[in-house]
Amino acid sequence: MPLWGRPTVLIERVGQREMVTAACPVALGLGLAPGMAAAHARALVGDLDVQDADPAADCAWLDRLALHAVTHWTPTASVSGSDGIWLDMTGASHLFGGEPRFCRHVLRFLARLGFSGAIAIAGTPGAAHALARYGGAPITILPPSTEASALAGLSIAALRLQPDALAAAARFGLERVGDLYPMPRGPLARRLGLAAVERLDQALGRAAEPIVALIPFEAPEVTRRLLEPIGTAEAIAQVIADLVDDLVLVLQQRGLGVRSVVLTAVRVDGADRRIAIGASRTTRDAKHLVRMFGLKLDRIDPGLGIEAMHLTVPHSEPLGARLGDTLLPESGDAPDLAPAIDQLAGRAGEQAVFRLTLEQSDVPERAVRRAGPLAAASGWPAWKRPVRLLRRPEQLSHVVALLPDHPPRRFTWRGKPYAVTAGDGPERIHGEWWRTDRELWAVRDYFRVEVEGGQRFWVFRRGDGVVPETGDLSWYLHGFFG
Amino acid sequence: MSTEAAFAETDRARLLAELKARIAAPEASDARLLPFGIEALDSRLALGGIDGGGLHEIAAASPTLGDDAAATLFVAGIAARFADSPAASIAWALTRFDLYAPGLEQAGIPPSKLLYLEARDETMALALAEDCLRLGSFAAVVAEVKAADQTATRRLQLAAADGHTPMLLLRRWARAARDPNEKPSAACTRWRIGCAPSARLAYPGVSRGRWSVELVRQRGGNPFSLILEACDDTGRLALPAAARDRAAAPVAATSRAA
CATH class of the missing domain: 3.30.1490.100 (DNA polymerase, Y-family, little finger domain)
Incomplete structure (x- = not known):
């Protein structure tokens, strides 16, 4: 396919190893195969594009394909394993002009989406499953009641056996499905487990295996x-x-x-x-x-x-x-806010209605985070905090203060001088070094001051007054206490 | 005959006095009445408290941001005391967001009780506040606006009475020379809050804040003003203790503070 310029494989971590889960046609041609160790694949092909497998996205694609099948091809369809889809074509294939034309139609559809695929139509789901994956041909249409002969040559893994059953079969020298036919059922069940016998019966049509159809959700x-x-x-x-x-x-x-x-x-x-x-x-x-x-x-x-x-x-x-409200005793006096919030959000917009909640940060402007109107909000530590905060701190001029840890005695803010009558502090807040390099050593010393007239301000000084790297000792006003 | 006439006369006088008293008495809505718990304040309020079904306007005494913060805390304290049950909520409509939620929590409004409504403009903020009042799901509704005319305040007052929800309108100063209390309003009470110098401590530090609380206008009562201590972490105000050194020399105070 032209999509694949470089050989590409998808890998998945299994325990301590990284396994190749899928390989593109180019990579397959170079001898890489699913099940290989990623390190082995890298060693074999130098220019290899290795990407992580995303099983959830694969499942989502399969689900969408199955939904498409239910709405377009046959009412009975469902996802089969992690790589296939069952379609019950009973009474549906003539709508597409017969089974061969239908198969070609589906393969063309998949090719348009960028997928390659293999289709098998058989009398039992088990046989179709085996022939689609192990048959080797893109389209296999099995005549009725020839499942036994068609499956006889396939590997025993085609029967959807459990890994331990497969290991047991390898020990007993059973390689092909046909090897199981002459064996008496009792000893077979003892060796490979009852589940293996059931799988064989399902593939040969001796036991029923209904397809549980996917029911598409229709929006009301x-x-x-x-x-x-x-x-x-x-x-x-x-x-x-x-x-x-x-x-x-x-x-x-x-x-x-x-x-x-x-x-x-x-x-x-x-x-x-x-x-x-x-x-x-x-x-x-x-x-x-x-x-x-x-x-x-x-x-x-x-x-x-x-x-x-x-x-x-x-x-x-x-x-x-x-339950109707009348049946319940009065359950507290908490009115349900959801209708009110819907109405307010309908008038002012979704973003306009919110709560504020704790963000784990000591830096005052970062300690608050907006949350949804019905989210649970948690409170802040009980350090004294102002009720209004300037959007960004404003620098003070003409500051008279003793270093290192005294509140200022006087300062000028927005062109107006203030004389401080009382002060409290410092509350030292360190920069968050994990955010930026500039905050590596940064320190703010916060003071609560009352000026003449009774106004209370929250001011801070950059730097601890001792180590020059912590700040340039400039003063800022940040908030207002009542 | 004369006694009968005299009796009728006293009867009429009594009836008249009764009617006069009924007209004079401010009509309280049947919503909750919230006293401040301070005798000096409650006794001067016509209803003996804040009417839970009415509009109350609060403005800062001056255009400074310090007084603005005091007015904000005064509002937050009243709202916190209206929302004292654990499941109650407060709606706070505003246009320009500069509140600091940890500070509001320290005035008695935990973040789980407070729902913010940030509106595009003041008309929208007032409309949102009116919606909240009529919905009746909130224990108190706060709106901060710069301009609200007679019509807007009348609407809020009616909505508050209908929804049995207190409406606290925080009037912010639009310009330095324009007192928000100049314009007429339909509010039950109008307050003006400013900062006042607090008591000096014997050691370096800042004591509990003090506010000059002025009731500019109230329905069925007279205006007054008081110095009160700022609200604590449950929103309660207090009467300052009579201080010995009320007029402490600022120079000495500065030296102690520094």
């Missing part, structure tokens, strides 16, 4: 088509209320709640108008949803009129049934 959606185009706010609000009532019924039946809802208004001239609302906590409260849409009603431009409205739920979560 409700639609209302209108007899006459509507344009007034009241009519739109009425339709939204009706749609929300329909949606709540659907959600109740499926045990879901919404985190976000998108309303699409289809206008007469073909243009769509969309508004979306989000909920901070899963909900299916009709009144609450209608209220949140009401906040954004002015963003729908009806134009010449709206002829249909859809409500879709891109993000839903399971929400079980709840």
Whole structure:
């Protein structure tokens, strides 16, 4: 494939070793194979591109392929192991013009996505599984009831045996599937385990192996088509209320709640108008949803009129049934803030509603972090802190202070002189050397001072007054105590 | 006959006095009334405390940032005492964020009780505050704005009465020469908070802060002013103890501080 310029392998760490889990065609041609040690592969090929395997992403691709199969090819499909997909083609292949054409269609589809693949169609899932992986041909279509002869020549690993069963088979000299056919079942089960016998039966069609079909999740959606185009706010609000009532019924039946809802208004001239609302906590409260849409009603431009409205739920979560409030005794006086937060966020925007919580840092401006409105917030250590903080500290001039650890006696800030009547400190805060080199030795000495008139300031001096590397002894004002 | 007339006369006088008293008495909403717990302050408030269903305006006495911080802490203290139950929450609407949450925690509002609403402009901040009041999910609502006209304060007052939630409006100085208390407002009480020199300690250090608390206007009562000690970590104010050396020489104090 042109995709692979350099030989590429994917590696995965297994215990102390790094194993090759996949190799590109170029690398395969050079003699590298999955299962090799990564160091061995590197030694064999100098110009080797080694990348980490990402099994989670592989699984995600398989899931998407299986979903595609369910919606396009056959209703019964599921993921098989970590590298395959079952398709139950019973009664479905004629839709694609027969099995061979269907296989070619699927391979072309995979090639367009950049995958290579092998397909086997057989009477049993076990035989199809074995032939697709060990058959060697990209397309294998097995005539009915020839599984035994087709599988006889394959390696015994094609039967999906456990590793210990495989090891036992190697000890007994059983290499091919065909070697198992003449053996009596009792001794076979004792040697390789009952599971191996069952796998053999499944492959040969003596035992049933149903495919558990993947059920695709369909986002809840409700639609209302209108007899006459509507344009007034009241009519739109009425339709939204009706749609929300329909949606709540659907959600109740499926045990879901919404985190976000998108309303699409289809206008007469073909243009769509969309508004979306989000909920901070899963909900299916009709009144609450209608209220949140009401906040954004002015963003729908009806134009010449709206002829249909859809409500879709891109993000839903399971929400079980709840007990009615009347059955419960008064559970504290804590009002649920989630509806209030949704309404406030709907008016001012998602970012506008937040809490502040502790960030593990001694530097005052870094000790505070914004968190979501429903997040748990934790408090700060009880060192005296001002109630308002300047965005960035402002330098003081004409400072008179004794070194090294006395508060200033007088200073000038924003052109105004202040005489200090009382002071407290220092509280020494060291720079965070792990962030930047500039803070390696930096020190701030914070003082709480009261000036004539009673105002209280939080001032600091850079440097500890003894070691020059800690700072240049300049003074700054940082915050205000009441 | 004459006795009957005299009786009717006294009856009428009594009725009149009763009616006058009913008109004069400030109508308290049925929301919670929060006394300060300081006799000198509560006895001069018409209701004997802060009305939990009304609008209260607080402004700094001067455009300095120190007085502004004092006013902020005064508001935070009242809000903290309204939100004394463990699950209560406070909403704080503002436009320019310069609060420091650890300082608010030391005035009695832990971060788990405080929800910030950062609005684009002051109209939005007032609208958010009104939403919070009408929702009724908050124990107290604070908004800091520079400008709020009669209409805006009237709306807030009505929303506070409807939602049984105290509205604390922190009026910040827009310009140095423009006292926020000049404009009329529909607030129940209007306060002006400034810093005052605190008591000197016998050793180097800063003692508990003092504020000059001035009630500029209240419904059904007279204005007054007091010097009070700043709120502690549960938001409570205190009356300063009578100090012997109230007028300590600043020179001596400076030398002790340094």
